[in-house]
Amino acid sequence: MGTETARLLEFAEGSWHPLGGFARQDDRGVRMLDAPVELWLTGRMTHVYALGALLGYPGSVALAEHGLTALSGLLRDTAHGGWYPRVGWDGPITTDKECYQHAFVVLAAASASIAGLPGGRELLDDAxxxxxxxxxxxxxxxxxxxxxxxxxxxxxxRGVNANMHGVEAFLAAFDATGDARWADHARRITDRVVREFTAPNGWRIPEHFDPAWHALPEYNADKPDDPFRPYGSTIGHGLEWARLCLQLRVALGADTDTSWLVDGARELCGRAVADGWAVDGAPGFVYTVDWHGTPVVHLRMHWVLAEAVGTAAALHAVTGDDAYLDRYRQWWEYAEEYLLDRDLGSWHHELDRNNRPSAVVWPGKVDAYHAVQATLLPRLPLRPSIAGALRDTDIELPGAD
Incomplete structure (x- = not known):
């Protein structure tokens, strides 16, 4: 698996953007330089190469610092605060300040801080x-x-997706700073999402809300395959929340009653698998289902499988239940057969319902964030953040110093 981590990092090296930050890559790894520099993508890839720096993978420090430079300059709004979502050669293209995108600034800065990269802690404090x-x-x-x-x-x-990545960011910030405030923010968000919103809804996560946190179950029913706000229950988010529950459990410590987090992780994973795995006559996770569990978007996204792998490993580590180990192996076999692109590199980001490469929602090979994490989580002890686990653990990576 260390070889797969190195293979992903090598492919993504070409994503650096000459304007600053990182660019999307096509199926062959060619940078899409006509597209703007995007905040969420630059945050994710800065985080990825901060992990690479912790692994000792050659060139990672320079790439992470390239991302930090863009987050400290090109993408930053020095007049009003915050960061721009999309910046082109002539300046900002969109100017709204999105929580989802800003969460990846915190994640990148926290991972860079843990890796000891210059400017990481200062950026983290500001974010x-x-x-x-x-x-x-x-x-x-x-x-x-x-x-x-x-x-x-x-x-x-209001959206649960932004809050989910907020939890991820706060847990990384807790690992970087030791400040329990960020773990408590993560706990409060997770408590509402898991126990208040999701458990009473048959463990299907309501994703969309009005400002008073009243659910909007039909939101985007006319645009069900939206990449960030799809209609219905998003299978991959159930898996991702399950893993975050277990990482939060570590952050809260042994003196806190965290049994609800283990129970919630089991239920979230169980519902995602029952609703999403091989439910339409072919292996793979469907993207979304409706509120009765009927598939809506049958496309297979690589990130969903990546999250499944990490969650199965985490649940096995916490519970010792070998059923999760069996699932882990099954899902890696699926990845090997359908997702890993041995010819052109990286992973296919999207497949159709027959597991053939597709480009409806995610053309190209946009970033390495989910796939790299899937190769690391099973090899690391469970910690609030992956960067924190790497800081505390020695693992071998082919091609590292």
């Missing part, structure tokens, strides 16, 4: 201050969604 002042809603125990450029007007929408 966390912005989150606390602009996105965190203490009365709700949740994160706001999107502001306009000047942080004056909010979007009349």
């Amino acid at each position: 966390l201050e912005l989150f606390e002042n602009r996105f965190w809603s203490d009365p709700d125990g949740m994160l706001r969604e999107t502001w306009d450029e000047e942080f004056q007007t909010e979007e009349a929408y």
Whole structure:
């Protein structure tokens, strides 16, 4: 598996953008330089190469620093605060301040800080201050969604996807700083999502809400395959939340009652597998289902399988249940057969319902974030963040120093 980590890092080396940050790559790894530099993508890839730096993979430090430079300059709004979502050769293309995208600034900065990269801690402190002042809603125990450029007007929408990546970011920030406030923010978000929203809904996660946190079950019914806000229950998010529950359990420590997190992780994973795995006559996870569990979008996204692998490994580590080990092996076999592209590199990002390469939602091979993490989580002890686990663990990686 270490070889697969190195193979993914090698392919993604070509994603650096000459303007700053990182670019999407096509199926052959060619950079899409006509597209703008995107905040979420640059945050993710900076995080990935911070992990590479912790692994000792050659060239990772320079690539992570390239990302940090863009997050500290090109993508930053020095006039109003925060970061721009998309910046082109002539300047910002979109100016709204999106929580989802900002979460990856925190994640990148936290991982860079843990890796000891210059400027990582300063960027992390700035990003966390912005989150606390602009996105965190203490009365709700949740994160706001999107502001306009000047942080004056909010979007009349709240989303669980942004909060999920907020939990991931806060756990990484806790690992980087030791400040229990960030673990507590992650706990409050997870408590609402898992116990208040999801458990009463048959363990299918309601994704979309109004500003008062009333569910909008028909949101985007006319656009069911949206890459960030799809209609219905998103199978991969059930798996991702399950893993985050177990990482949060570590952050909260042995003196806290965290049995609900293990129970929730089991239920979330169980529902995702029952609804999503091989339910339409072929192996693979469907993208989304409706509120009765009927598949809506049959496309297979690589990130869903990647999250399944990490979650199965985490659940096996926590529970000792060999059924999760069996699933882990089954899903890696699927990845080997259908997703790993041995000819052109990296993983196919999207397959159709017959497991043939597709490009409806995610053309090309956009980033290495999910796949790299899938190769690392099974080899590491469970920690609040992957960077924290790498800091505390020696693992071998072919091609590393």
